Amino acid sequence: MIPGRFEYHAATDVDDAVRLLAEHGADGKLLAGGHSLLPMMKLRFAEPAHIIDINGIADLRGIREQGKALVIGPMTTESAIIDSELLQRRCPVLPEAAQLIADPQVRNRGTIGGDALHGDPGNDHPAVLMALDAEFVIRGRKGERSESVDGFYVGPYLTALDDGELVTAIRIPTPAEGHGYAYCKFKRKTGDYATAATCCLLEMEGDTCRRVRLTLTNVGPTPLRATDAEALLTGSEPTAERIEQAAQAAMSICNPAEDLRGSPEYKTHMAGEMTRRAIHKALDRARRG
Amino acid sequence: MAKHAITLNINGQQMDVAVDSRELLIHTLRDRLRLTGAHIGCETSHCGACTVDIDGASVKSCTVLALQAQGADIRTVEGLAGSEGLHPIQEGFFEEHGLQCGFCTPGMLLRAWRLLQDNPNPTEDEIRHGMAGNLCRCTGYQNIIRAVQHASEKMQSGETAAAE
Structure with missing residues (x-):
């Protein structure tokens, strides 16, 4: 299996990439790590006439702290996310999620931007970035704009990003010191997409949950934010009963498609279980500081 | 479409080769350079039979364009054994x-x-x-x-x- 024919362009910097996108964006594709796009091209699910390779743009890689935000270049690989001492300290849910994506070789090539922007509901970073209140910094011919991750996903492979635009950074408000976090992913085997997965981030004040985020992967056409479940926990003590109510509320918004990973009922059930586990794990971590 | 000239440093040896834009690195290694050690298994980046080392990292060469390896240091299984025998x-x-x-x-x-x-x-x-x-x-x-x-x-x- 080899991809169909295309013309290859290596962008030298962001301006060059924007220029190439303006010229070829409508029938072209950006090439990041290539571990989603190339397999789709082999199967002719994607047949771009132009490939714009952005691997040579050093500005699009790296992880840094900027004021009260963490700024991640979209071309940062999953391996670099896992190894980042800064993220392990400030935003450990990202390395935790990245560790559950694919396998070591794929993580060496696959990028956070590729995963987050492809629009595949099976990808893990969208739900995690949504829970983190992250935003994408986007460049196009008209200049720069930002788009919140919450609301960015319109449908499978459909996002708020235009053909002529590229994401130059992922900006994450630095999570509070001592926050609880967990990304619980149920998958059949190494390298598989989630049957269901839940991201939980929370901040405790004594026994009270001050702030909660609950998001779900691969149980709908886009990543889902379980706002009703969040409301059930916010401002109260997370008792076993409330956690169960939150899990039920998360299950009620699931609308997964049937595939080899199981029936909609089974996937919804697993989403509930992942939600329970994620809340318990995040609570445990928050309590231990 | 015209071929692209690339240079690969494979097992310490510089190799110049002309490739198509859509050519995958595994095919360049096997079909053009006759380095048939790395195998083609699943072709979907699951099985790892095509794993080679590129610039200090393990990579599945069935899911990388040959063009993307321009200038890279590559090690394949042919480069493991030395003059003293097996690695x-x-x-x-x-x-x-x-x-x-x-x-x-x-x-x-x-x-x-x-x-x-x-x-x-x-x-x-x-x-x-x-x-x-x-x-x-x-x-x-x-x-x-x-x-x-x-x-x-x-x-x-x-x-x-x-x-x-």
């Missing part, structure tokens, strides 16, 4: 019966090589997670784990001996 990792697979049909072995060897470069003394758990991107349908993996442990010990004792 300790190859010896480990031989001694511990780490293969049966051998189809996955070139990828296993290259992945194990990089794993031991990064982590010379891995735990069994680290080996299992480190080798998770390589599938074997014969061995049940137990002997592959032992083979990597064998190589780890041999390479470290070799370093100690060299230091003394």
